[in-house]
Amino acid sequence: MKTAVVVLLALCLTLACGSSRKVYRIDPETQTDLSGKWNDTDARLVAEEMVSDCLSRVWLTNWVAQAGEKPIVTVGTIRNRSSEHIDTETFTTDFERELLNSGQVRFVATTHQRDEIRDERLDQQEWASLETVKRIRNETGADFVLLGGIKSITDEIEGTRVVFYQTDLEMIDIESMEKVWIGTKKIKKEISKKKTKW
Numbered sequence: 001m002k003t004a005v006v007v008l009l010a011l012c013l014t015l016a017c018g019s020s021r022k023v024y025r026i027d028p029e030t031q032t033d034l035s036g037k038w039n040d041t042d043a044r045l046v047a048e049e050m051v052s053d054c055l056s057r058v059w060l061t062n063w064v065a066q067a068g069e070k071p072i073v074t075v076g077t078i079r080n081r082s083s084e085h086i087d088t089e090t091f092t093t094d095f096e097r098e099l100l101n102s103g104q105v106r107f108v109a110t111t112h113q114r115d116e117i118r119d120e121r122l123d124q125q126e127w128a129s130l131e132t133v134k135r136i137r138n139e140t141g142a143d144f145v146l147l148g149g150i151k152s153i154t155d156e157i158e159g160t161r162v163v164f165y166q167t168d169l170e171m172i173d174i175e176s177m178e179k180v181w182i183g184t185k186k187i188k189k190e191i192s193k194k195k196t197k198w
Contacts, residue, residue, distance in 0.1 A: 036189050038086050046167050046185045047094035054183055060105075071143045072107070072144070074108050074111075074145050078148050121136055143173065145172050146170070159193050161192075163188070165189075
């Protein structure tokens with residue numbers, strides 16, 4: 001009898017504490033701003049706008065006119081200097097995708113990817129057949145590297161917070177170290193909450 005009562009109480013407690021959470025699938029392109037923090041929409045918009053600006057500038061037409069071919073680009077480090085945790089790897093992938101899909105540049109692997117691929121190539125020297133082994137020291141070198149960072153400034157008073165984000169990118173000629181393009185994208189968000197301390 002006591003066991004039945006305990007089981008019944010446990011069941012009632014479980015039902016009473018049950019979650020009413022609902023999950024809905026939404027289009028990945030949908031703009032969502034739940035917390036006001038940096039999010040996937042910000043990353044996508046910055047990548048699209050900045051790459052579009054970068055590829056419309058004179059450095060690209062000058063290179064093609066002199067070299068007679070598309071420049072080879074890689075994306076270096078995009079540093080997070082903001083007050084928030086921002087996954088810069090997904091941010092970097094946005095830039096890579098936009099550059100590659102533009103069809104105006106050729107693209108080589110990032111530093112981290114090259115290290116992993118070189119390990120694979122070295123493994124092949126010992127284990128792959130002579131017909132399929134890939135040669136070492138036969139990589140395509142990049143002409144330019146895209147580097148940059150994200151910074152933020154936060155201002156708040158009496159339940160209102162304003163966050164300002166600035167993304168700065170630079171396209172640099174690897175051989176000459178010349179900066180051929182500098183771009184900046186700014187985003188400002190206001191988040192209001194009544195009678196709440198941050």
